[in-house]
Amino acid sequence: MEIERIGAFLESAGAAVIGTTDDNGVPHAGRVWGIVTLAESPLRIRCFVGTNDGITVANLRCPGARAAITHASVLSLQTVQVKGRVVSVEPPTDKDEARCRDARDRMIDDIHLSDRTPVELIERWSNHPITTVVVDIDESFDQTPGPSAGAPTQMTR
Amino acid sequence: MSADDEPHVDELTLRDLARCFDGRVPAVIATAAADGTPNVTYLSAVHMVDDRRVALSNQFMSKTSRNLAERPLATLLLLDPVSWSEYRLVVRYERTDRRGPVFERLRDDVDHVASLIGMRDVFRLRSADVCRVESIDLVLDLDDTAPDGSRRRDILLGAAGELIGRMSRVSGLEHLVDVALGGLDELLGYRHSSLMLVDETRTSLFTLASRGFPYEGVGSEVAIGDGVAGTAAETCAPVRTGQFRHLMRYARSVRTSFEAAKLTESGRDTPVPELIDAQSRIAVPAMVRGELVGVLVVDSPLPVAFDDDDEQVLTIVAAYLAQMIETDRSAAVDESTPPTPPPTAVPPADDQPTVAVRYFAEDGTAFLDGEYLIRGVAGRVLWSIVQRHLNSGQVEFATKELRLDKSLELPGFRDNLDTRLVMLMRRLDERNAPIRLERSGRGRFRLLLNCQLAVEEHA
Numbered sequence: 351m352e353i354e355r356i357g358a359f360l361e362s363a364g365a366a367v368i369g370t371t372d373d374n375g376v377p378h379a380g381r382v383w384g385i386v387t388l389a390e391s392p393l394r395i396r397c398f399v400g401t402n403d404g405i406t407v408a409n410l411r412c413p414g415a416r417a418a419i420t421h422a423s424v425l426s427l428q429t430v431q432v433k434g435r436v437v438s439v440e441p442p443t444d445k446d447e448a449r450c451r452d453a454r455d456r457m458i459d460d461i462h463l464s465d466r467t468p469v470e471l472i473e474r475w476s477n478h479p480i481t482t483v484v485v486d487i488d489e490s491f492d493q494t495p496g497p498s499a500g501a502p503t504q505m506t507r
Numbered sequence: 508m509s510a511d512d513e514p515h516v517d518e519l520t521l522r523d524l525a526r527c528f529d530g531r532v533p534a535v536i537a538t539a540a541a542d543g544t545p546n547v548t549y550l551s552a553v554h555m556v557d558d559r560r561v562a563l564s565n566q567f568m569s570k571t572s573r574n575l576a577e578r579p580l581a582t583l584l585l586l587d588p589v590s591w592s593e594y595r596l597v598v599r600y601e602r603t604d605r606r607g608p609v610f611e612r613l614r615d616d617v618d619h620v621a622s623l624i625g626m627r628d629v630f631r632l633r634s635a636d637v638c639r640v641e642s643i644d645l646v647l648d649l650d651d652t653a654p655d656g657s658r659r660r661d662i663l664l665g666a667a668g669e670l671i672g673r674m675s676r677v678s679g680l681e682h683l684v685d686v687a688l689g690g691l692d693e694l695l696g697y698r699h700s701s702l703m704l705v706d707e708t709r710t711s712l713f714t715l716a717s718r719g720f721p722y723e724g725v726g727s728e729v730a731i732g733d734g735v736a737g738t739a740a741e742t743c744a745p746v747r748t749g750q751f752r753h754l755m756r757y758a759r760s761v762r763t764s765f766e767a768a769k770l771t772e773s774g775r776d777t778p779v780p781e782l783i784d785a786q787s788r789i790a791v792p793a794m795v796r797g798e799l800v801g802v803l804v805v806d807s808p809l810p811v812a813f814d815d816d817d818e819q820v821l822t823i824v825a826a827y828l829a830q831m832i833e834t835d836r837s838a839a840v841d842e843s844t845p846p847t848p849p850p851t852a853v854p855p856a857d858d859q860p861t862v863a864v865r866y867f868a869e870d871g872t873a874f875l876d877g878e879y880l881i882r883g884v885a886g887r888v889l890w891s892i893v894q895r896h897l898n899s900g901q902v903e904f905a906t907k908e909l910r911l912d913k914s915l916e917l918p919g920f921r922d923n924l925d926t927r928l929v930m931l932m933r934r935l936d937e938r939n940a941p942i943r944l945e946r947s948g949r950g951r952f953r954l955l956l957n958c959q960l961a962v963e964e965h966a
Contacts, residue, residue: 367584369537369547377545379537379582379595403646418537418545427760431548464756465786465810467591474649475591491570493548495757496764500570 356490356503357387359430360395360421363456368399369418370409380406382419383480384453386446393432393487395419398442398450400478410439410483417485420493424460429494430503434487442482450480519643521555524594526811527585528555535584536563538574546570551757552616553583556609556637561598563636564613575600575636584646588749588811593647598638610635619738619746621758663820666694671827679946680835681929687828688718695820697805699785702793702828703729703736704801704926707884707918712740712802715930720806725933726881736802739790743799745818747789749811787812791821793829800829836925862941862958866890867965871916875940884923885931887915892944892954893962902954903947928952 360366366382380403388394397419399406409415415436422429442450458472490503527534533549540546548571554562561583565572575581579600586593604610610632617632670690677686684702691697701717701724714727732741739746787807793800803825807813865874871886872879881889891912895901909915910924917924932944932952941958 367535367537367547367549369539369545371539371543371545375539375543375578376580377537377539377578377582379535379547379584381584416544418547420547420549422533422549425756427756429549431546433544433546466784466808467810471591471649475586475593475647494764495551495566495761498764 356430356432356487357390357393357395359428360385360419360432361387361453362423363425363453363460364421364423365457365461366397366419366421368397368406369420370406370415372405372409373412378405378409381476382421383457383476383478384450385419385421386449388484393434393490394437395432395485395487396446397483397485398446398453398480399483401481402478407439407481410436417483419485422493424457424464427495429492429499431491431493432485432487433489433491434485437484437486439481439483442480446480446482519594519645521558521561521640521643524585524587524643525555526587526589527594528553528561532586532588534586536571537582538571539578539580540574541577546574550583552613553585554609554613554616554635559640560601561596561638561640562604562609562613563638564617564632565603565634565636566617566632572603572634572636575638581638587650590650591647592645592649595644595646597641599641600636600638602637604635604637605633609637615738615742619735619748660816663695663816666696667820667823670694670824674827674831678835680832680925681932681946683828683831683835684716684929687824688716691805691824692718695824697807697821699806701804702801703740703804704832704923705731705740705799707923712736713883713930715801715926716933723933723937725930725937726885735788736790736804739792739802739804740799743792743794745789745791745822747787747813747818749787749813784808786810789813789817789821791818791825793825793832795826795829795833800832801825803828832926836923860941860958861961863961863963864890864893864942865963865965869966875938875942878938880938880940881931881934884915884917884927885934888924888927888931889942890964891915893942893960896954896956897960897962902956904952904954906950906952 366385368380368382370378370380372378380399382397382399384398386396388396399410401407410417416433417436418431418433420429420431454476458469458476461467461472462469492501492503493499533551534553535547536550537545537547550563552564554564556562581598581600583596583598584593585596613635614632621631670687673686673690674683677683688700688702691700699719701720702715703712704715706713711728711730714724716725717723729737731737735746735748785806786809788804790802790804792802803821805813805821863876866872866886870882871884872882873886873889874880880886888909891909891914892904895904906924906928910917910922935943941956943955944952945955947953
């Protein structure tokens with residue numbers, strides 16, 4: 351996948367997760383409730399992370415923190431992982447809140463479409479206050495299930 | 508046991524998370540490389556090994572495995588597919604299994620996915636990473652949305668008893684399968700079910716009857732080892748899938764990736780569930796004296812619709828069904844009544860339409876008016892009946908005389924003739940064909956024609 355398409359893919363409907371580490375290198379997994387591409391080359395993204403996930407937020411605030419974000423299409427299972435340096439952790443603006451709501455709605459629609467899980471249930475699972483994190487991406491990988499899973503994309507090669 | 512051996516799971520145990528291991532909602536795993544760089548990816552499934560260990564099936568996640576070797580700590584996110592409660596587990600990598608019982612259990616699951624896409628030769632489990640659970644946190648508690656199933660077991664058992672009572676009061680295979688599948692629907696609430704039997708070669712299953720699907724699909728076949736039903740037949744153990752759509756998406760995604768990497772040729776998919784919205788499927792083997800007779804399959808449009816209670820109840824019903832089928836089969840083979848003199852049929856009126864029966868002797872395939880009808884033993888039976896009728900006007904037949912017909916190529920042992928005959932009758936009914944067969948007594952049946960026949964045989 352080319353770098354221009356990675357930015358667009360991260361913004362497309364899907365489910366995303368984030369991996370961080372603490373000062374001792376202990377890994378932690380959390381959810382991401384939407385991604386916005388701020389710049390494409392080099393790729394800079396803004397992610398929405400639930401404030402209820404205190405460990406992720408704390409890890410992101412560590413000096414020199416790095417984050418891994420994996421975004422998957424619920425319907426096709428196409429999956430991309432990007433990694434990079436955390437630039438900032440900021441409170442959301444009204445625009446961020448709106449973008450997050452939109453991303454969450456599209457994810458809920460796809461999950462409901464894919465397995466008929468009641469919308470109300472997915473809403474309860476995904477509805478959290480958020481904070482935003484800006485990440486400068488320097489690596490990306492195709493994580494779609496299959497023999498090429500984990501292969502660097504063109505951006506990283 | 509030393510204090511160090513005590514699991515530190517903060518009151519929650521892995522058994523409390525049982526649905527997370529069953530529901531096949533993708534889990535999430537975060538690991539870290541030696542330099543501290545995090546890695547996060549989805550996992551197709553996490554399996555409970557024992558009260559304090561889980562196993563991660565490793566088909567593709569080479570980076571995760573490398574990270575675990577360098578830094579043995581990982582975090583997992585698990586989602587309950589029914590309540591959507593979420594759990595976070597901190598786990599410590601212990602070992603990688605490439606053989607043994609844990610590996611084999613995970614391999615069965617991977618083989619199941621591979622069988623859905625006909626890729627058992629290339630899509631294989633590489634290893635199973637076994638991790639010890641250090642802590643379990645309930646991230647989000649939505650358990651108040653989960654249904655209470657405590658009374659369901661009693662209801663199911665009572666209904667199963669009633670169904671077995673009904674089955675014991677019927678005779679004749681065609682009535683038995685109608686009562687069985689009807690009872691599964693009316694008494695137990697399994698609206699979509701099918702009964703598949705092992706064919707003469709013992710390499711595939713054929714559908715004898717179904718209920719609740721858009722069409723009955725009588726005669727359709729699944730290779731043993733393929734799909735949910737084929738896997739249940741191969742392993743002689745129940746198989747259930749709670750998120751069929753997700754599993755099929757995963758299987759197709761894997762297949763697409765393999766095709767893109769040119770590691771396999773594009774091929775046919777194993778037949779998918781005929782229920783358009785199927786989310787869950789359970790298949791239980793029907794066995795007698797250690798021999799597989801067939802497989803009972805139930806579909807549901809609901810996710811994670813089947814649990815251990817369903818598995819146990821359907822196993823009871825399937826076992827009884829198998830016993831009844833075997834009894835019927837033995838009675839048919841032992842049938843000593845001589846065939847009645849074949850009466851001559853009244854010739855069809857000239858104004859009746861002509862139906863073309865085309866037959867291919869090589870595999871017993873029969874077509875009616877250019878449309879595929881059936882193949883194998885059932886096709887040969889139809890051809891034999893049609894030939895006898897055209898040669899002598901015979902309309903009354905005995906299964907015993909058919910059993911002596913060498914052209915049917917019946918095996919000498921467990922010939923399945925009676926089930927093939929029932930399948931042929933149902934297939935003709937399903938097609939609303941102008942040629943029908945009906946029972947006229949024990950071990951006897953009658954040919955009903957509303958047409959004139961034009962026959963055509965190919966080698």
